[in-house]
Amino acid sequence: MLSKADRSAAFAVAAALGLFFIGGLLTTVVPPLVDKSWSRPAPGLRPYTEQELHGRAIYVREGCWYCHTQQTRTLVSDTKRSGWRGVDSPISTPDEFVYDSPHMFGTKRTGPDLSRVGGKYDTQWHRTHFRNPRDLVPGSVMPPFPWIVNDEKEFQALVAYIQRLGRAKDWRPDKDYEK
Numbered sequence: 001m002l003s004k005a006d007r008s009a010a011f012a013v014a015a016a017l018g019l020f021f022i023g024g025l026l027t028t029v030v031p032p033l034v035d036k037s038w039s040r041p042a043p044g045l046r047p048y049t050e051q052e053l054h055g056r057a058i059y060v061r062e063g064c065w066y067c068h069t070q071q072t073r074t075l076v077s078d079t080k081r082s083g084w085r086g087v088d089s090p091i092s093t094p095d096e097f098v099y100d101s102p103h104m105f106g107t108k109r110t111g112p113d114l115s116r117v118g119g120k121y122d123t124q125w126h127r128t129h130f131r132n133p134r135d136l137v138p139g140s141v142m143p144p145f146p147w148i149v150n151d152e153k154e155f156q157a158l159v160a161y162i163q164r165l166g167r168a169k170d171w172r173p174d175k176d177y178e179k
């Protein structure tokens, strides 16, 4: 027996669009209405400083987000990769990103995820790495950014931004590279 959707193309298309619309509402509009914590900053999160915002603008300008994501997903491989000294990193939650507009979640993981990179390396490491990543990581496909390193103000701003990524949650076992 044929159903209504089999007999009428218009009905099939309308029903498909209707279901798609409901699915869209349930996964994008409804969740933040139900869970208000999404729009409240995480307890350890403070607004960006002037310098960090400058660094963030450089991150956008240089297209760092073409290769780097900023979200630790609910995968064991993610929490291990973003972890440090045997401690798994916490997964990313919406309250960590309330000051990010637009967000820098990214989509392509050519390089490692940077959502927990704050505090992982010191300034000198970043200086060497931006000048030529292959000096530190042989075979790295990250391009050198000498023009950033040669402009001390830009370099300091970018590092200030990098160092605060993922620090809203106090999870690192050591505080070595607290700037």
Ligand code: HEC
Pocket (backbone or CB within 6 Å): 058, 059, 062, 063, 064, 065, 066, 067, 068, 110, 111, 112, 113, 114, 117, 120, 133, 134, 137, 140, 141, 142, 143, 145, 158, 162
């Ligand atoms: C063409 C892709 C690409 C671009 C563009 C790129 N990176 Fe990378 N990045 C990588 C790869 C691959 C690695 C891993 C190897 C390495 O450490 O060099 C990496 C590593 C890193 C690391 C170390 C991460 C860790 O956990 O060890 C940082 C920090 C970083 N990149 C920051 C940046 C910043 C900031 C920019 C923009 C100025 C940038 N990257 C642009 C590909 C890229």
